[in-house]
Amino acid sequence: MxxxxxxxxxxxxxxxxxxxxxxxxxxxxxxxxxxxxxxxxxxxxxxxxxxxxxxxxxxxxxxxxLGDTEPERPPETVSGSSRVVQALLQRHGLRKPTPAGELRARVEHAWKVWQTSPRRFTEAEALLPDLIRDVEGTVRALRTGNDAPVRREALRVAADLYGLLRSYYRRTGRPDLSLMVADRALRAAEDADDPLRLGAARWNLGHVLLSQPGSEQDAADVAMDAAHDLTALATPAATALRGALELVAVVAQARTRRPWAARERLAAAAVPLARQTGESNVHWTVFGPTNVMLHAVNVEMTDGDATEGLRLADRIDATQMPSRERQFTFGLEIARCYDLRRDDAAVLVHLLELEQLAPEDLQRSPLGRQLVTALLGRARPTYRPQATGLAQRLQLL
Missing domain, CATH: 1.10.260.40 (lambda repressor-like DNA-binding domains)
Structure with a gap:
């Protein structure tokens, strides 16, 4: 007790x-x-x-x-996370604009780090503070200028950066700032008059709403409105964004205990769009046949049907996905399915694989830490040392 x-x-x-x-x-x-x-x-x-x-x-x-005595800790220093927060919240004076092409290359590099690096939090925190200051300073400096094309390109870059920050702040436990940057991305895309980036910004807003219990229907409404607005754009990029937006609604339906509706949307909307686009990463939304299948697994896991979730998972090769985060999420959902079946050895194997794939993600994942804690309570002597070692590395012991 x-x-x-x-x-x-x-x-x-x-x-x-x-x-x-x-x-x-x-x-x-x-x-x-x-x-x-x-x-x-x-x-x-x-x-x-x-x-x-x-x-x-x-x-x-x-x-x-639980009341264990804590060891003495050295005085706290400004962490990477807090520096990224400060860069966003502090107002910076006018500065000379940075060329949009240079900013574009830096934002794309930051996105690549965020999607592919096993140490993405540490590496992103080294890049983001200066990038936030330079992008926001450039947009502010160009606000009253006469060069409309240059200003629009700076706004496009800002919208892309805010999309990355939405994910970063949510993953680091700042849903308030995640919502703030999602709103800034919307405003930047609107000011740039860029329909694709506006769709991506609304996709980001949908994910913020999905992270707030009770806002799932709001997330679905935002996503479906955005998908409808994109139907007028008959381009592969617009089709991929529509597919990504459909997946927001799928998650919303699964989380509100409507798995039948989620399955129907996957089959009727997401699958046909994925067949049209193939694997894509338009505005870093990672839409395609593989991600659609990953969402099918998520629906079954959320519904508690571990057997069906694992059957679907066996048909997926997630290693080629451009996003390590999606690979991590997929592996975590497989571990959760095995947890539902109380197959503890399989849970441990997948958690150890996730630690190799993305150690910083596992450290920050509530579900991952929950699975490790539950595993410790049931672990057999044959693999208790491995489970205990993992818990110690996650600072759960």
Whole structure:
């Protein structure tokens, strides 16, 4: 039995130190605000799974929330994450515009790092602060200029950067900033009068809404409105974006316990579009037959049908996907399917593979940490050392 009041007090203290509201932390952990409030007041005892998610989002070992003594830590320094936050929130004075071509190359490089590097958080945090300042400074400097084409190109670059930042801030536990940059991407795309980037910006907004429990229908509405607006553009890029937007609605339907609707949308809308486009990465949305199949697995996992999810997963080769993040998500969903079947050896194998594929993603993944915590409670002696070692590397012990 977990201790009651001390756990709640420690959760509340850690939450306040991070500056998060109960609503934000509850949303990130997939629980209600009322449930979190009752935990903090000592009225509810969190399950092991919920405790693992809380610890992951508060960036402390589970033992800390259970009252283990913490080792002395050196004074905190400004982390990469906080420098990326500061670069976005601080207003910078007017500066000489950076050539749009140079900014375009830097943003595309940052996107490549974000989608392909196993250490993408560390590498992106080295690039983003200066990139944010230069892009925003350039857009501000060109605001009153007379060169409309140059200004439009700078706005396009800004929209692309904000799309990357949307993903970064969501993955680093700042849904408030993720929503902020999604809105900035929309405004930049609108000011640039770029329909494709406007569609990509609304795709990003849809993903922000998907990350907020209770906003799934809003996400689907945003995505479907954007997909409808793109039907007038008969280009391969527009078709790929429409497909990516359809997948937002698929996820929304799966999460609102409508798996039949999600399956129908996949078959009737997403699959035909994927056949038209083939594998694509228009505005870094990674749409194509492989991603459609990955979403089919997600639907079954969300519905709790591990057998069907694993059957579909056996037909997928995700190694050629341009996004390491999507590869990681796919592997995590397979691990979750095996967890549903209590096939602990398979869970461990896939978690260890994910640690090799994207160690920083596993460190930040609430579901990944939840799977490791649950595995520790059931691990057989033959593979307990490996499970314990993984938990220690994730600072869960």
């Amino acid at each position: 977990l201790p009651r009041l001390p756990v709640g007090e420690r959760v509340r203290d850690r939450r306040r130190r991070t500056g998060r509201t109960q609503a934000v932390l509850a949303g990130l952990c997939g629980i209600t605000t009322d449930y979190l409030s009752q935990i903090e007041r000592g009225l509810k005892t969190p399950s092991g799974d919920v405790l693992a998610r809380l610890a992951a989002e508060l960036q402390v070992p589970v033992g800390t929330l």
